[in-house]
Amino acid sequence: MSDEIRLIEVKEEIFADNRKVADDLRASLQKEKTFLLNLMASPGSGKTSLIVKTIAGLSSEIRLGVIEADIDSMVDAETVVKAGVPAVQLRTGGFCHVDASMVNKGLEGLAVEDLDLVILENVGNLVCPAEFDTGAHKNAMILSVPEGDDKPLKYPLMFSICDVLIVNKLDYMEFSDFNLEKMRERVLRLNPDIKIIPVSCRTGEGIENWLEWLRLVSGQFAVGSGR
Numbered sequence: 022m023s024d025e026i027r028l029i030e031v032k033e034e035i036f037a038d039n040r041k042v043a044d045d046l047r048a049s050l051q052k053e054k055t056f057l058l059n060l061m062a063s064p065g066s067g068k069t070s071l072i073v074k075t076i077a078g079l080s081s082e083i084r085l086g087v088i089e090a091d092i093d094s095m096v097d098a099e100t101v102v103k104a105g106v107p108a109v110q111l112r113t114g115g116f117c118h119v120d121a122s123m124v125n126k127g128l129e130g131l132a133v134e135d136l137d138l139v140i141l142e143n144v145g146n147l148v149c150p151a152e153f154d155t156g157a158h159k160n161a162m163i164l165s166v167p168e169g170d171d172k173p174l175k176y177p178l179m180f181s182i183c184d185v186l187i188v189n190k191l192d193y194m195e196f197s198d199f200n201l202e203k204m205r206e207r208v209l210r211l212n213p214d215i216k217i218i219p220v221s222c223r224t225g226e227g228i229e230n231w232l233e234w235l236r237l238v239s240g241q242f243a244v245g246s247g248r
Contacts, residue, residue, distance in 0.1 A: 039154055057156060058141065067189040166188070
């Protein structure tokens with residue numbers, strides 16, 4: 022009976038279609054000379070807090086915009102707007118990820134031609150967002166100390182596809198058995214080229230290192246784009 026059933030790999034078709042949209046989106050942003058960063062993490066790890074710190078540190082030198090993605094609510098977009106930069110809210114309505122088509126819709130709500138950097142705050146989890154190309158030029162993720170140092174073992178794809186890992190909530194270290202060196206070893210086995218930046222959004226520790234990385238990669242993009 023099973024040899025009479027036709028198997029259709031829908032997932033592969035979805036990924037192939039998304040890759041095409043993502044490649045077109047990157048090319049379009051290249052023409053506009055706008056750098057897109059995809060920021061991923063678990064709920065509560067500090068994505069919005071890091072974005073607010075980034076706005077405070079860079080908005081005087083880089084024109085910033087933010088796309089917030091959540092299953093529901095507009096609370097993060099409201100927080101970003103209060104911090105002083107334009108933002109749009111993507112309400113995914115149950116989807117646990119953002120793909121390139123959704124990002125395209127989000128960019129329609131921003132004057133991309135007037136922005137140097139757009140940060141996409143992806144839906145909060147360490148599984149689905151790692152599978153979808155958003156059209157971003159770089160992928161970043163946050164791992165917070167309360168989540169534990171074993172997450173690279175549980176969610177290897179997320180750590181494998183990111184260009185930078187921000188380890189947030191260093192101020193929780195004294196209340197945790199989180200082992201930074203053990204975590205670093207696990208991550209580098211998966212992704213030897215990843216940049217690891219420990220920070221605390223509460224105290225500000227390490228934030229300048231994050232801002233310097235962002236200046237570097239967005240600046241290299243601007244030079245490569247002929248800005």
